[in-house]
Every structure is written in structure tokens, then in C-alpha cells.
Amino acid sequence: MNKQLLLTALVGLSAAVQAAVPLAPAPQQAQAANLSAQILTRHHYRALPLDDAMSQKIFDRYLKTLDPERLFFLQSDITQFSAARTRLDDAIAQEDLRVPFEIFNLYQQRAAERLGYARELLKQDFDFTQNESYQYQRDKEPWPASLDEVRDVWRKRVKSDWLRLKLAGKDDKFIRTTLDKRYASTLARVEKYKSEDAFQVFMDAYATAIEPHTDYMSPTASADFDIAMSLSLVGIGAVLQERDEYTTIRDLVPGGPAALSTRLKVGDRLIAVGQGAEGPMTDIVGWRVNDVVGLIRGAKDTTVRLDVLSGDAGPDAKTRRISLVRDKINLERQAAKKSIIQVKEGGATRPVGVITVPMFYQDIEARRRGDKEFKSAARDVARLVEELKKDKVDTLLIDLRNNGGGSLDEAIELTSIFTGAGPVLQERDSRGNVKVDSAKAPRATWNGTLGVLINRGSASASEIFAAAIQDYGRGVVIGEPSFGKGTVQTVINLDQMARNEKPQFGELKMTIAQFFRINGGTTQLRGVVPDIRFPTVSDTDQFGESSYDNALPWTQIKAANFMPSNDLTRLLPLLEDRHASRIAKDKDFQYLLEDLREVQQQRAKRQLSLNEAERRRERDQREARLKQREAGNEADAAKGGKPNKQAAAARKIVPQDAGLQAGERSLSEELAEEKAQKEAKDIWLDEAARIVGDEAALRKSEPRLAARSSPVPAPVPAEPRR
Structure with missing residues (x-):
């Protein structure tokens, strides 16, 4: 389709958009979209052409992201968009993103209309004697056919919000004030969307239409991703939250400039931010918190000035000005940490060491610079293991609940602490080539009893570690089946590819391979099934790999050549019996x-x-x-x-x-x-600690329960290339 035909067919869409200040795409965004498409169609593990079929997938995901519960758009809006359904591929290829932005602008308009109507409803009373219900999950419902129908949905939504507060003992005045402020705040957030936000949503719709774990990251999102992986940033060390149009200090990071100054406290509100010792102050009241964070972060050893209003002061109270020098902040609270649980065993007590690993982090930039002390999850765990040894702990539980993954290198290194040298996982690329990733540590540093606790939120690198421990028979895996993400991603800097001097294109996190367990199976879709299962807490229809409609299927390749440490076949039924008897x-x-x-x-x-x-x-x-x-x-x-x-x-x-x-x-x-x-x-x-305590007791009383297994045969040639 040519560009003129695309724009002509959608001319009616522009007329429908009534936003006060419509968002428009920047030239660099259109260029970034085109460059992303070139990479995704050629180098993705599941490389799919950018054609009319892909356009339809992008279209559907874009609308689902904007209006997942179908509360804003009408069916007539969707019909009006229909001309774009097979033409978003042309918009990307021709570097003309006006159409997706017009859809976003109409979304903002519809959101303003619905929220304005919700606020109007608060002026009336509700009859709670009627026998009606509110369907709060509407993702599978049809789009409202008329204005009356969508207003009825919102009437029930507001009525439900009102009833929840009423049942909690709140009076009508409190309820009206609270809900009006809630809907006004939601509207304010919608109105604060920027061009970067609209582009991010659209590009995510494209990326995830290929496969669930491919993402586009704007320059701002890329910076946040780097911080999460390195567990460090340069700033003042304050956790901020948006409350009633004010950016409020929710917590102070120990040892950071804000905490060390002793002049800031939890609850203080930031009014303005200035750069350097004499730079102008920027009023930030009403700003989004991520935009405020962007002003406060900066280069190490530079000055930032803050106008601060005390948390208990009125809006017209006098502010105070505080100057802080930015410094590197280590996010230690998100790093691995240890604890000890005392488990009763007959008349005695067994100390079970617990190491919680929130994510598999690694400061990649510090490692590239040759910094020998770069932040590393595996290094931190190794240090904690040595500390627990000094505490006379001989039983260890690794807590990976809600650990969404991170660095594959860290997962491999962490495995080696408990298995020593040997294969940890297998990777298959888009051509069908399989390589085995092995730990190179000469020997394990922990030979004691081991357990791994997982849940539905344990994904990717967490699943690699848990699966390797299970395949080696090195320890008991406990919990609920994991997420099921068995794919490998790499981050591609679009600005480096385009040789841009300044960040403007962002990055792609793209799936390039699928990983497999050393036993030949994959964690994809099915996840790691624990040896001792706990009840499932998560809604598996809404969370986990199986909840995605385009997830890669489960499959299997040949096993790697590895020597299991133990065979837990005879031990597991005994642990299960003890567990069942205890929880009863x-x-x-x-x-x-x-x-x-x-x-x-x-x-x-x-x-x-x-x-x-x-x-x-x-x-x-x-x-x-x-x-x-x-x-x-x-x-x-x-x-x-x-x-x-x-x-x-x-x-x-x-x-x-x-x-x-x-x-x-x-x-x-x-x-x-x-x-x-x-x-x-x-x-x-606590129950997982008791289970590994049982494991230790049984191993001690009957060592043959976990005898060494026979080696797994070396793999035959990999399956044919696809």
C-alpha cells in the first residue's frame, strides 16, 4: 500500500481526535521503528515478515494494551480503525507513524470522556438493593456497542468502587471525595502521556506480536533496565512516589546523599528541582514521578538543588532548599541476602540457611571496564555461603520466588557453586545449532544439603538454575511450577547501530535462542515442575508463559553429557509423606x-x-x-x-x-x-525450610537414599535445522 492511500483511507480518524494537544511522532521515532523492523525480520529467533498479517497482530495488541478491559473504546471506534488493521506495516516501513499516534490520541480522548462521566456519577446516589453485578474482567467481552452501553459499564464500575468503600465503613462524603480524587488522578496521568509513551506502547505491540519476551525500550526505559541489572545508579538515594500531584519521598537509601544529609525525611514533598549550584529551579508539582527522577539523576559529583515542603505542612507553607551532591547508589536491598531459620527436629534444632536472590544481576559496564569488584549475584551468593558455613549451617535453601531472571552468565556461575564444573544448559539458535553452556568452576563450594524454592514468578535464569539443580539431583526443588520462560534475549543498542552520537533510538530486547535443560527438555511453556509441590497461588490464565497466545511451544532435544550428583528417586516419596503429614x-x-x-x-x-x-x-x-x-x-x-x-x-x-x-x-x-x-x-x-531439614535428616540417617546416579549418555547429533 502506498503512503497516500494509507493516509486517505484514514482521514476520518484525524477528524475524530479532539485532544487539546495531540501527540505527534518525532522523526527519530519513525527511524527507530524502521531500524527495529529490519533487525526483527532478519535476526529474531522467530523471524516473521512485516506484512499485512503481522500488521493485524500489531493492531490487535496495540488496542489491547491501550484498553485491555474494553472500558474506553466503542465498537464504532474499532470499526473506524479498521482501515489501519492491515496497514501498520506500511506505517513502519515508510517511516510515517501518524496513524498509530492518532489512535493513541483518540484513546486519550475516550479516557477523558469516560473518567469525566465517572466523576459526574459521583453526584448521585446508588441503589444497593438491586440484584445486579459488575464484571471486573472484561478482556474477553465484545467492545461496547453504544455510548449507553459503555456508560452502563462505567456506572457499575463506579457503583462497585463505592460499595467497596461503604462496606469498609466509609461515609458518603469520604467516598465521594476519595473516588473523585481517584478518577481525577487517573485522568491526570492519561493527560501527561508524552510522545515517547505513545511510541513505546506501539513498538511494544509490534515486538510482542512476534513473541512475548521481545520488547522495545525507549532511551528512558533503557536507562531503567541498566539500573536494574547493575543494582546501582547515580543520584541522591531517595525512593519517590506520586501522591496528590506531589512527588513524595517514600524511603531513603541508607548511605545515600539524601540520608546522609539528615535534612530529608520520609513524607517530604519535592516542589522544584535545580541543576548545579545556581541553575534555575524547575517547578515539578503535577509532574510524573519518572520525569522528576530524570531531573534528579545525573553525573556523579554534580549538584542538584531541591525545594522541599514538609509532609505535615500545608500547600502554602514555607519551603526549604537543600543542595545535594550526586553519588553512586548501591541498591543493596535488591541484592542477595541471607537469614537462618531454626527448624525443630525431634528434640533438637537444625539451623537452615536461607539465601534469597531477587534477580540475577550483573554490572555489565563495570565488568567491561575491568572492575574486579563488579556487582554480581553469583559472587554475592558465594560470599553468603561462606558466611553461613562459619555459622555452622549445613543445610541451605535458595529462595528464588518472584525472581524474574536476568543474566544467564550469573545463573551458570551460581549453579557451579553447588555442582562444580559441568553443563548447565543448552541453547539452540534460529538455525537449529545447539551449544552447551557449562560452569567452569573446578569444584562445588557447597556440598551440604540443598533446596530451591520457586513459584510462578520464578522465570528465565531462575528456571535455568532450578532445572540444573534438579537434573543433577543436587537438591530438592520446592514450590509451585515456575513461569515457563525458556527463551534467551539479547539487548541491541539501536543508537550504536545507527552511529548516533546521543541516545535517541533506544534499544531492542530481542529473543535470539531457546534454552534447554541438560536432560534435553525445555522449561518453555511448562516451566520447572517442583519435586515437592505447593498449591498454586497465581492465576495461571493471567500470569505465566501459558497465558500468552503466541508463546513458543514446548519441545525437546538430546540430553547433554553430564554426571548427576545424586538420584533422589527414593528420597522424594519420604519427603512428600513428611510434608503432607506436617501440613495436615x-x-x-x-x-x-x-x-x-x-x-x-x-x-x-x-x-x-x-x-x-x-x-x-x-x-x-x-x-x-x-x-x-x-x-x-x-x-x-x-x-x-x-x-x-x-x-x-x-x-x-x-x-x-x-x-x-x-x-x-x-x-x-x-x-x-x-x-x-x-x-x-x-x-x-518455613515449610520449605522444614522440607530441606527433613532432607538433611534422612541423608544423615540413610546415606543410600540419595546414591550417585549413572552418567547421562552423550548427545547424538542435534535435530535437523529448521
Whole structure:
């Protein structure tokens, strides 16, 4: 299709967009899109042509990203867009992105209309005696056919929000004020979208239309990705949050310039930011928090000035000006950390060391510079292992829950700590070539009992590690089946390819290979299945590789040549029996299972009753269960002489709904709740520690239960190239 035909066919779309300041694509964005397409169509693991078929996929994903619950667009809007369905490929190839931007602008207009209507609804009263319901999951519903239909959806949405607050004991005045502020804040966020945001959404729609784990990253997103991987940044060391149009300090990083100054505290609000000792101050009230962060970050040893309003002061109170010198901030709270759980074993107690690894991080730039002390997940874990050895710990649990992955190199190095030298994973590229990635450490540094705890949020590099430990028979894998991401990505700097002097094109995170376990299977789609399974908490229809409609299929290649450390076949049934017997008597675990059943039942409904009497009955039933649990806790305390506050907190797995969203409560209340959650008993972790404690006890009493296996045969030639 030629450019003129494309624009002529969609001329009506421009007339429909009424945004006050329509967003428009920048020339460099169109160039970046074209360059991305050249790379994706030639070098992606699943290289697909940019044609009419791909255009349709992009179109559908673009609309799904903008309006996933079908709350904003009408069917007439979708019909109006139909001319673009097979022409977005032309828009990318011809470097003319006006059409996708016009769609984004119409989305902003529709969002403003719907949210404005929601605020108007707050002026009326609602009848909660009617027997109607609100379907809160609408992703599979048709687009509203008319304005009346979409308004009815929003009427029920607002009514549901109102009822949640009413059931939480809030009066009408509080509810009106809270919801009006909520909808106004949502509208403000929509109005603050920039050209970069629209381009990011559109390019993500293209990238994920090929395969779920391919992403486009704008220059801003690229910087955030680098920070996450290196666990360091240059700034002032303050965690910021947007609250009521103010950028608020939510936390201070220990040892950072903000904390060391002693002049900033949690709850303070930033009013303006200035660069250098004398640069002009920029008013930031109403700004998005990520834009404020962009102003505050900068080069090491440079000065940033802040105008600050105390958290308890009125908007007209006097501000104070603070000058800080930027420094490198190490995000230690996101690094690997250790703890010890004392597990009772008959009349004795066994210390189980726990190492939590939130992600497989590596400071790639520092490593390239030759910095011998570059940040590394595997190095940190090795150090923690040595510290636990000094604590006389002989049983270890690696906690990988919600670890979404990171560096493959780190996963390989981490595996070597427990297996020594040998294959860790296999990679197959788009041509069918298979290579084996091996750990090169001469010997394992931890030979004691080992367990690995995973959940649905454990993905990619986490799955590589857990699968290798399982295949070697090196330890017991515990938890729920993992995410199922069995693909390898690389990051391509588009600016380097285009030889741009300054960042303007961003980066591509592109799938280039699929990885396989050393036993020949893949973690793709199915994930790692634990040896000892816990109940599934996550909604597998919404989260995990199997939730994607275009995920790569599960497949298998030949096994690598490796020597398993142990054969756990005879050990696992004994561990399972002990686990089942223990949780059957564990009140906290049984309460957890009860709550999970309730959550699963509610998920299946996909809707909420808007009848107050019915909702109160449901609420009263939950309250009765909690009171029964508290009574049980008091009875336990009477027997033991000391209340178990952690157990009491753990028994409230599904707390009563307060109807408030993040940022609507006071900051002190939010922080207090976070602290309580951190201090509450971690039922999953405690039971996993008991399981590895059982493993250690059984190995000690009967070493033959985990005898060494026979070597796995060397692989035959890889399967034919595709």
C-alpha cells in the first residue's frame, strides 16, 4: 500500500481526535521503528515478515494494551480503525507513524470522556438493593456497542468502587471525595502521556506480536533496565512516589546523599528541582514521578538543588532548599541476602540457611571496564555461603520466588557453586545449532544439603538454575511450577547501530535462542515442575508463559553429557509423606489453603455482586472465619503462654477489603502495613525450610537414599535445522 492511500483511507480518524494537544511522532521515532523492523525480520529467533498479517497482530495488541478491559473504546471506534488493521506495516516501513499516534490520541480522548462521566456519577446516589453485578474482567467481552452501553459499564464500575468503600465503613462524603480524587488522578496521568509513551506502547505491540519476551525500550526505559541489572545508579538515594500531584519521598537509601544529609525525611514533598549550584529551579508539582527522577539523576559529583515542603505542612507553607551532591547508589536491598531459620527436629534444632536472590544481576559496564569488584549475584551468593558455613549451617535453601531472571552468565556461575564444573544448559539458535553452556568452576563450594524454592514468578535464569539443580539431583526443588520462560534475549543498542552520537533510538530486547535443560527438555511453556509441590497461588490464565497466545511451544532435544550428583528417586516419596503429614496438622497452612480456595472461586466468577446485603453476608462470613482463627491463636497462646503474633498475621491471608488503592491512605499507614507484612510469618518459606531439614535428616540417617546416579549418555547429533 502506498503512503497516500494509507493516509486517505484514514482521514476520518484525524477528524475524530479532539485532544487539546495531540501527540505527534518525532522523526527519530519513525527511524527507530524502521531500524527495529529490519533487525526483527532478519535476526529474531522467530523471524516473521512485516506484512499485512503481522500488521493485524500489531493492531490487535496495540488496542489491547491501550484498553485491555474494553472500558474506553466503542465498537464504532474499532470499526473506524479498521482501515489501519492491515496497514501498520506500511506505517513502519515508510517511516510515517501518524496513524498509530492518532489512535493513541483518540484513546486519550475516550479516557477523558469516560473518567469525566465517572466523576459526574459521583453526584448521585446508588441503589444497593438491586440484584445486579459488575464484571471486573472484561478482556474477553465484545467492545461496547453504544455510548449507553459503555456508560452502563462505567456506572457499575463506579457503583462497585463505592460499595467497596461503604462496606469498609466509609461515609458518603469520604467516598465521594476519595473516588473523585481517584478518577481525577487517573485522568491526570492519561493527560501527561508524552510522545515517547505513545511510541513505546506501539513498538511494544509490534515486538510482542512476534513473541512475548521481545520488547522495545525507549532511551528512558533503557536507562531503567541498566539500573536494574547493575543494582546501582547515580543520584541522591531517595525512593519517590506520586501522591496528590506531589512527588513524595517514600524511603531513603541508607548511605545515600539524601540520608546522609539528615535534612530529608520520609513524607517530604519535592516542589522544584535545580541543576548545579545556581541553575534555575524547575517547578515539578503535577509532574510524573519518572520525569522528576530524570531531573534528579545525573553525573556523579554534580549538584542538584531541591525545594522541599514538609509532609505535615500545608500547600502554602514555607519551603526549604537543600543542595545535594550526586553519588553512586548501591541498591543493596535488591541484592542477595541471607537469614537462618531454626527448624525443630525431634528434640533438637537444625539451623537452615536461607539465601534469597531477587534477580540475577550483573554490572555489565563495570565488568567491561575491568572492575574486579563488579556487582554480581553469583559472587554475592558465594560470599553468603561462606558466611553461613562459619555459622555452622549445613543445610541451605535458595529462595528464588518472584525472581524474574536476568543474566544467564550469573545463573551458570551460581549453579557451579553447588555442582562444580559441568553443563548447565543448552541453547539452540534460529538455525537449529545447539551449544552447551557449562560452569567452569573446578569444584562445588557447597556440598551440604540443598533446596530451591520457586513459584510462578520464578522465570528465565531462575528456571535455568532450578532445572540444573534438579537434573543433577543436587537438591530438592520446592514450590509451585515456575513461569515457563525458556527463551534467551539479547539487548541491541539501536543508537550504536545507527552511529548516533546521543541516545535517541533506544534499544531492542530481542529473543535470539531457546534454552534447554541438560536432560534435553525445555522449561518453555511448562516451566520447572517442583519435586515437592505447593498449591498454586497465581492465576495461571493471567500470569505465566501459558497465558500468552503466541508463546513458543514446548519441545525437546538430546540430553547433554553430564554426571548427576545424586538420584533422589527414593528420597522424594519420604519427603512428600513428611510434608503432607506436617501440613495436615499445621493450622496456618490449612488456613492458607482455605483462603486460596476462596480466591480461586472468586476468580472463576470474574464479577462482583452489587447487592449490599449479599456482599455483607460474604464479608460477615470472612470476619467469622478470622475471629475463629484468632480464637485458635488465643487458645494456642494459653497453652504456650505467649501469643504468636506472626501466626496471627499469617492467618489473615485474605484481609478484608478496605476499598482503597495505593496512595489513597496516609503514607504512615502504607509503611506500617508493609512492615507488618514483612514481619508476618512466611508459611511457604518455613515449610520449605522444614522440607530441606527433613532432607538433611534422612541423608544423615540413610546415606543410600540419595546414591550417585549413572552418567547421562552423550548427545547424538542435534535435530535437523529448521
